[in-house]
Amino acid sequence: MKMTQQAWEKMQERIGLLITGEIPEPYKTLKGMLAGEKVIAIGDVVAENMLKVGIEPDMIVVDGKSMRTNRMKKIECDITVKNPASELTEELISAVRKGYKRIFVEGEEDLAALPAILYAESNTLVVYGVPSEGIMVIRPTEENK
Structure with a gap:
């Protein structure tokens, strides 16, 4: 499924809470907000910083990159799926829907928040990075x- 221009525009609407600040402050704020919710981390930097402040995400979706640049530090994953940039493949959607704890994406994981939001239970927080701003919850x- 390829993103249309209309879908991209809709994605720009912020429907969550933006937590700003220098790393690790947004993650410390998030940790203080948690009251038993499950947490889904979308992105390598988000997952890594959650783990650093003591948040153990219930699901992590990473692609081994940050801002489309390869990262040296890799997170161990349960499953590898393919997902090209600006697309959502059935393979990625299925892995999220099935609830794999750690998903590695060959390609780009940026749109993984969409199936995460769609299939997550209401007692879950989906968290992804907003470059140069902070994290969206x-x-x-x-x-x-």
């Missing part, structure tokens, strides 16, 4: 789905 409500 979304609770998957019926309205957000």
Whole structure:
């Protein structure tokens, strides 16, 4: 499934809470907000920083890159799926829907927040990075789905 221009514009609408600040402050703030929720981390930097502050995500989706640049530090994963840039493959959607704990994406994981929001339980927070700003935290409500 390839993203259309209309879908990209819709994606620019912020439906969650943007937590700003220098790393690791947004992650410390997030940790203080948690009250038993499950957490899904989308992105290498997000996952790595959550782990550094003591948040153990229930699901991690990474691609081995940050800002499309290869990273040296790799996160061990349970499954590898293919997903080209600007697309959502059935392979990625299925891995998220099945609830794999750690998903490695060959390609790009940026759009993985969409199936994560769609299939997550309401007691879950989906977290992804917003470059040069902080992290976006979304609770998957019926309205957000």
